[in-house]
Amino acid sequence: MGPIINDINCLIVDIPTIRPHKLSVATMGAQSMVLVRIQASDGVEGIGEATTIGGLNYGGESPESIKTNIDAYFRPLLLGKPANRLAELRQLVCKNIKDNHFAKSAIETALYDAQAKRLGVSVSDLFGGRVHDSIPVAWTLASGDTQFDIAEAQKMLDLRRHNIFKLKIGLRSPKEDLKHIASIKNALGDDIGIRVDINQGWTETQAVRYLQALADVGIELVEQPIHYKNLAGMARLTALGRVPIMADEALRGPQDGFRLAADHCANVFAIKIEQAGGLQAARDLISIAEAADISLYGGTMLEGSVSTIAAAHLFSTIGNLEWGSEMFGPLLLKDEILKTPLDYSDFSLKLPTGPGLGIELDEEKLAFYTRKF
Ligand SMILES: O=C(O)C[C@H]1C=CC(=O)O1
Numbered sequence: 001m002g003p004i005i006n007d008i009n010c011l012i013v014d015i016p017t018i019r020p021h022k023l024s025v026a027t028m029g030a031q032s033m034v035l036v037r038i039q040a041s042d043g044v045e046g047i048g049e050a051t052t053i054g055g056l057n058y059g060g061e062s063p064e065s066i067k068t069n070i071d072a073y074f075r076p077l078l079l080g081k082p083a084n085r086l087a088e089l090r091q092l093v094c095k096n097i098k099d100n101h102f103a104k105s106a107i108e109t110a111l112y113d114a115q116a117k118r119l120g121v122s123v124s125d126l127f128g129g130r131v132h133d134s135i136p137v138a139w140t141l142a143s144g145d146t147q148f149d150i151a152e153a154q155k156m157l158d159l160r161r162h163n164i165f166k167l168k169i170g171l172r173s174p175k176e177d178l179k180h181i182a183s184i185k186n187a188l189g190d191d192i193g194i195r196v197d198i199n200q201g202w203t204e205t206q207a208v209r210y211l212q213a214l215a216d217v218g219i220e221l222v223e224q225p226i227h228y229k230n231l232a233g234m235a236r237l238t239a240l241g242r243v244p245i246m247a248d249e250a251l252r253g254p255q256d257g258f259r260l261a262a263d264h265c266a267n268v269f270a271i272k273i274e275q276a277g278g279l280q281a282a283r284d285l286i287s288i289a290e291a292a293d294i295s296l297y298g299g300t301m302l303e304g305s306v307s308t309i310a311a312a313h314l315f316s317t318i319g320n321l322e323w324g325s326e327m328f329g330p331l332l333l334k335d336e337i338l339k340t341p342l343d344y345s346d347f348s349l350k351l352p353t354g355p356g357l358g359i360e361l362d363e364e365k366l367a368f369y370t371r372k373f
């Protein structure tokens with residue numbers, strides 16, 4: 001008989017950010033990560049993570065609701081089930097539990113980590129193997145202060161950590177944002193790629209009015225400018241062809257990906273394993289984009305190291321990750337819960353070579369940052 005799922009433990013880990021991180025939907029001073037640890041009867045443990053942005057500011061799942069739903073619904077459903085039958089487990093979960101994409105992603109990541117460890121391979125091997133051993137990583141400038149952002153970008157360039165930057169806009173007026181972008185662009189020069197993420201902060205009218213201005217100041221990509229449900233609007237903005245449009249919040253799984261591709265709602269898909277509903281769902285989304293000639297980008301929910309590296313394993317198997325990634329979440333946090341932090345160097349994230357996710361938790365640090373109820 002194969003390994004059986006013996007236990008599932010779920011904890012919330014709170015770590016402060018290195019500076020306030022300002023999005024149009026929230027200002028973050030700390031990140032709350034839900035860690036899932038799954039134990040199987042063969043002694044193998046798998047780890048997964050679910051992380052949201054600003055509690056309920058970004059989407060319908062909060063760290064607290066994720067933990068409650070894992071403890072109350074996922075755990076009883078999965079205890080005693082075969083730990084190595086990943087496709088069957090995914091179907092069981094999807095049949096019995098609606099929505100809850102972030103929780104599903106954490107559970108599935110832990111199952112993949114354990115299964116890869118069991119087989120002595122890395123998680124990327126379970127998705128066909130790596131095409132890349134490292135992934136380019138953009139940094140998000142979101143302190144809310146233009147001069148601070150410029151200094152931060154220059155520091156990242158000096159450290160050779162990031163040479164692509166994303167700006168979070170949509171909190172201030174478009175005119176103020178344009179001034180902010182132009183100052184940063186002028187300070188950093190033409191060779192540095194700059195993108196903006198509006199996080200649904202604009203109306204379609206504002207987008208029609210200001211997309212050309214964004215292109216004129218040298219913005220190379222505009223992420224989720226309008227409400228995620230306004231797909232017809234996304235299609236109209238994409239058809240304008242002023243600047244490539246990337247979908248983020250509108251992509252909550254393969255069905256959304258199919259709709260967006262069929263209706264020409266975006267030029268680029270931001271792939272997030274949590275928003276998609278897990279590694280397998282994200283893989284399906286990637287295939288839809290590839291079939292539709294939609295370019296790919298590795299997105300983040302500002303996850304900690306566990307989910308960041310899980311996503312990186314999947315992204316390493318993509319032939320053309322044309323817009324790189326933003327897998328910088330762990331670097332936004334003041335501390336790390338891994339024994340060996342992830343390797344960020346030469347403007348990219350290096351994939352670990354060990355079995356599973358290739359990471360190990362630092363139990364002392366984890367105990368220190370675990371929320372006590
Ligand atoms: O893409 C998002 O909407 C979420 C996230 C990614 C980078 C960042 O600063 O926030």
Ligand SMILES: [Mn+2]
Pocket residue numbers: 197199223224248249270
């Ligand atoms: Mn985004």
